[in-house]
Amino acid sequence: MKILFLANRVPYPPFRGDKLKIFNLAKRLYPHHELHLLTFAQNEEDWTFADELKKIFASVQFIGLPKWKSALNCVAGVFGKVPFQVHYFRSRAMTAAVNNLLAKEQFDVVHVQHLRMAQYFENISGVPRILDLPDAFSLYWQRKQANTKNPILRFFENLEQRRVYKYEQILAKYNLSLVCSAEDKSYLEREHSLNNISLLPNGVDTGNFFPRPHDYSHNTTLLFTGNMDYGPNIDAVIYFTETIFPIVQQQFPAVQFVIAGQRPVPKVTDLANEKIKVTGFIPNLADKYNEASIVVAPLRFGAGTQNKVLEAMAMGVPVVCSNIGFAGLGIDSGEGAIMQTNPEEFAQSIIDLLSSEEMRKKVGEQGVAVIQNKFSWDIIASQLEAYFQTFTVSK
Numbered sequence: 001m002k003i004l005f006l007a008n009r010v011p012y013p014p015f016r017g018d019k020l021k022i023f024n025l026a027k028r029l030y031p032h033h034e035l036h037l038l039t040f041a042q043n044e045e046d047w048t049f050a051d052e053l054k055k056i057f058a059s060v061q062f063i064g065l066p067k068w069k070s071a072l073n074c075v076a077g078v079f080g081k082v083p084f085q086v087h088y089f090r091s092r093a094m095t096a097a098v099n100n101l102l103a104k105e106q107f108d109v110v111h112v113q114h115l116r117m118a119q120y121f122e123n124i125s126g127v128p129r130i131l132d133l134p135d136a137f138s139l140y141w142q143r144k145q146a147n148t149k150n151p152i153l154r155f156f157e158n159l160e161q162r163r164v165y166k167y168e169q170i171l172a173k174y175n176l177s178l179v180c181s182a183e184d185k186s187y188l189e190r191e192h193s194l195n196n197i198s199l200l201p202n203g204v205d206t207g208n209f210f211p212r213p214h215d216y217s218h219n220t221t222l223l224f225t226g227n228m229d230y231g232p233n234i235d236a237v238i239y240f241t242e243t244i245f246p247i248v249q250q251q252f253p254a255v256q257f258v259i260a261g262q263r264p265v266p267k268v269t270d271l272a273n274e275k276i277k278v279t280g281f282i283p284n285l286a287d288k289y290n291e292a293s294i295v296v297a298p299l300r301f302g303a304g305t306q307n308k309v310l311e312a313m314a315m316g317v318p319v320v321c322s323n324i325g326f327a328g329l330g331i332d333s334g335e336g337a338i339m340q341t342n343p344e345e346f347a348q349s350i351i352d353l354l355s356s357e358e359m360r361k362k363v364g365e366q367g368v369a370v371i372q373n374k375f376s377w378d379i380i381a382s383q384l385e386a387y388f389q390t391f392t393v394s395k
Contacts, residue, residue, distance in 0.1 A: 001034070001108040001109065001388055001389070001392055002106070002108050003033055003108060003109055003110070003111060004105075004107045004111065005022060005026060005035060005039075005111045005113065006110065006112045006117055006121070007022050007037065008039070008040060008113055008114045008116050008117050009040060009042065010039050010040070010049055010053075011023040011026070011037075018134060020307065021113075021132075021134070021202060021203075024203060024380075025381050026056050026057065028378055029381055029385060030056045033385075035056060035058060036059045036101075036107070037053060037057040037059070037061065038063070038094075038098065039061075039062060040091070041062040041064050042066060043066070043067070050062065061097060061101070063091060063093050065091050065094075070088045070089070073088055073089075074087050074088055081163060081166065082163065082167060083115075083167050084163070085115075085137075085164075086115070086116055086118075088116065089116040089117060089119075094120060098120050098124075108127075108128070108388070108391070109128045109129075109130065109388045109391050110129045110130070111132060111388075112129060112130065112131045112174070114132070115131075115133055115137050115164070115168070118171075119170075121174070123173070128176075128391035128392075129174050129175050129176075130174065130176045130177070130388075130391075131176070131177045132178045132200060133171075133177060133178065133179050133180075135179065135181070135184050136184040136188050137164045137168070138164045139187050140301065142161055143300070143301035143302065143324070144231065144232070145157035145161060146301065147301050165191070168188065168191075171192065171197070175391065176387060177194070177197045177198075178199065179199065179200070180200060180201050180328060181199070181327060181329075182327060182328060183327035183328055185199060200380065201328065201380055201383075202307060202375070202380070203379070204311055204313075204376060205377055206314055206372065206376045206377070206378075208284070209286055209311045210315060212290050212315070213316070214316040218293055219252070219293045219354040219357070219360070220252075220254055220256060221255070221256050221258060221291060221292050221293045222245075222248070222255060222257045222294050223257075223260060223288060223292035223294070223295045223312075223317075224236065224237055224240065224259050224260070224261075224295070224296055225282075226307075226308050227261050228262065228264035228265060228268045229263040229264070231301075232302040233261065234265060235299075235301065236300065237259050237268060238267065240257070241276060244343050244346050244347045245347075247347035248347050248350050248354070249275070251351050251354075252351070252354050255354065256277060257275065257276045258276075258277045258279065258288065259276070259277065259278045259279065260279045260282045260288045262280065262281035263281075264280055286311075286315065289311060289312055292312070292317050293317075293353075294317070294318050294320060294353050294354070295312035295319045295320075296319070296320050296321070296350065297309050297319060297322065297337075298321070299325070300322065300324065301324065306321070306324070309329070312367070313337060313370060313375075314367070314368065314375070315368075316367060316368045317367070318336070318353055318360050318367070319337035319338065319367065320353070321337050321338070321340075322340065322341055322346070326339045329370070334363060334366070335366045335367065336369075336370050337367065338363065
C-alpha cells in the first residue's frame with residue numbers, strides 16, 4: 001500500500017506522546033508498504049531530522065510553522081468558534097501542500113494524526129481517510145477544568161472545552177476515527193452519536209522496555225515520568241508531593257520521589273529537595289524505570305492511556321495510578337497497575353507494595369504479561385495495517 005501520514009509535529013526523536021506513536025507505527029509498517037510523511041516543522045531543530053525520517057518514509061515534506069505564527073493564529077481565533085488548538089495548527093501553506101501532493105500522487109489511504117490536523121482532510125474525497133486521535137479531547141478539557149481553581153484559567157478551559165466538543169463532529173466526515181481507549185470510544189459515540197470509531201491502543205517498544213530482570217528487593221524509590229511542561233503531569237506531581245507523598249513518608253521516611261522528564265517548568269523544579277529529585281531529560285527512560293521500586297501516575301485529568309504506565313508495566317515495575325487512562329488498559333486493578341482515586345487509598349497501595357517484595361514481584365510480572373499480549377508496537381501496527389487493508393480491499 002501507498003500510505004500518507006499527516007502529522008502535527010515532526011515524529012522524531014520519538015521520546016514521548018504523539019511523536020512516539022507515529023514513529024513506532026511507521027517503523028514497523030515501512031518494510032511492507034510505501035510511506036510518505038507531511039508534517040509541520042516548528043523550530044530549526046525539526047528540519048535536521050529529515051535524514052533520519054527518510055530511513056522510514058519514501059518522502060518527507062516539512063511545512064514551516066514557527067510558534068510565533070501559531071500564536072498569531074490563536075489571537076485571530078479569539079472571537080470565533082473553532083478551538084484554539086485547531087487555530088494553532090492552521091496554515092495556508094499546509095493546505096496548499098496537501099492539494100499539491102494529492103494532485104501528483106495516488107495514495108491508497110491517508111492517516112491523519114490528531115484532531116488538530118482534521119481540518120486538512122475533512123472535505124477531501126477520492127481517498128480513504130483515517131483520523132487517529134490520542135484521546136477524546138472534550139473529555140480531557142472537561143476533566144481539566146474540574147481540577148482548576150483559578151477563575152480566569154477555568155473560564156478559558158470551559159471555553160475551549162465547549163469549542164472542542166462542537167468541533168468533534170468533524171469525526172463524522174472521516175471514513176474511520178481511531179481512539180486509544182474503550183473509555184474514549186464510548187464517550188465519543190455517546191456524546192456525538194458516531195458509528196465510525198474503532199480502537200487503536202498506544203503501544204510500547206518492547207525492544208527497549210522489557211524486564212532486565214527487575215530487582216524487586218529494593219523499596220526506596222518512587223518514580224514519575226513524562227514531559228514536565230505538560231499540564232496533567234505538572235498537576236500530578238504537585239498533587240502527589242503535597243497530598244500523597246507525606247502519607248507514604250510517615251511509614252517509609254527513607255523513600256525518595258524521582259520526577260524524570262524533559263523540560264521541567266519552574267513549578268516542578270521548585271519541588272526538588274533531599275527527598276524529591278527532578279532529573280530533567282533522560283535519554284533512556286528504561287534505565288530509570290529499572291531503578292524504581294514503584295512507578296506512580298496520580299493524574300487528575302486527561303484521557304486516553306498513559307505511556308508511563310505502559311512502559312513501567314512492560315519492564316515489570318509495579319504501578320499505582322489514578323483512574324485517568326486506566327479504563328483504556330482493559331485490565332483489573334492489580335494486573336500490573338493498581339488503580340486508586342482517593343489520595344489516602346493511593347498512598348496505602350504504595351505502602352502495601354513497599355512493605356512486600358512478594359507483592360511488588362507479583363504485580364510487576366502480571367504487567368509484563370499484559371503488555372506482551374496486548375500492547376507491543378508490533379501488535380498495534382498490525383491492527384493499524386488491518387484497518388488500512390479494509391479500505392484497499394473495498395476499492
